[in-house]
Amino acid sequence: GESVGLHLPTLSVQEGDNSIINCAYSNSASDYFIWYKQESGKGPQFIIDIRSNMDKRQGQRVTVLLNKTVKHLSLQIAATQPGDSAVYFCAENRGDTGRRALTFGSGTRLQVQP
Amino acid sequence: NAGVTQTPKFQVLKTGQSMTLQCAQDMNHNSMYWYRQDPGMGLRLIYYSASEGTTDKGEVPNGYNVSRLNKREFSLRLESAAPSQTSVYFCASMGAGDTQYFGPGTRLTVL
Numbered sequence: 001g002e003s004v005g006l007h008l009p010t011l012s013v014q015e016g017d018n019s020i021i022n023c024a025y026s027n028s029a030s031d032y033f034i035w036y037k038q039e040s041g042k043g044p045q046f047i048i049d050i051r052s053n054m055d056k057r058q059g060q061r062v063t064v065l066l067n068k069t070v071k072h073l074s075l076q077i078a079a080t081q082p083g084d085s086a087v088y089f090c091a092e093n094r095g096d097t098g099r100r101a102l103t104f105g106s107g108t109r110l111q112v113q114p
Numbered sequence: 115n116a117g118v119t120q121t122p123k124f125q126v127l128k129t130g131q132s133m134t135l136q137c138a139q140d141m142n143h144n145s146m147y148w149y150r151q152d153p154g155m156g157l158r159l160i161y162y163s164a165s166e167g168t169t170d171k172g173e174v175p176n177g178y179n180v181s182r183l184n185k186r187e188f189s190l191r192l193e194s195a196a197p198s199q200t201s202v203y204f205c206a207s208m209g210a211g212d213t214q215y216f217g218p219g220t221r222l223t224v225l
Binding site for chain 1: 118147149154155156157158159162172173204206212213214215216217218219
């Protein structure tokens with residue numbers, strides 16, 4: 001069936017290192033993906049998105065890579081900081097414009113060690 | 115500009131009780147959503163409203179009803195709460211850019 005899932009439940013990195021969070025999807029027709037950050041006790045916060053006509057998109061300290069051949073995307077965080085500690089979700093945004101809804105993966109917890 | 119607001123922040127119910135979760139957005143967005151998040155899991159869509167006057171079922175609609183009161187407000191009602199509905203509920207809204215913005219959540223416990 002269709003799913004959006006993550007490879008690892010917890011990722012621990014040293015402050016200053018780069019972090020890579022992975023996500024797999026199964027629906028080859030998926031065309032729009034979003035990464036969210038969720039801090040404890042808060043709602044998900046938009047980080048970056050990517051559409052299927054792109055392989056890479058960069059933001060401030062974050063890069064998302066999309067490999068449509070193997071149906072995989074990743075979130076790279078450069079120079080990870082303690083404030084990056086959170087759960088990260090990839091989500092697939094499906095549906096027609098105006099009727100889109102998100103399907104979330106189960107999340108990866110990023111722990112930044114000082 | 116408060117974004118998406120939700121009330122209450124916390125609620126404890128007994129099995130069989132009813133309650134309504136309120137959500138409002140001040141971004142003039144057409145689409146609004148209700149999700150639930152169980153421990154250690156991602157969010158699952160309960161209901162959504164693509165525009166004022168329309169509502170559609172999501173992945174897990176059973177046991178819930180919704181009302182799109184106007185463009186700003188989208189409420190979620192539990193008519194007869196069950197322990198399986200213990201969860202954190204998030205409301206979201208989306209504008210023309212296809213990005214959803216989330217509220218802070220309502221933590222609901224059903225005893």
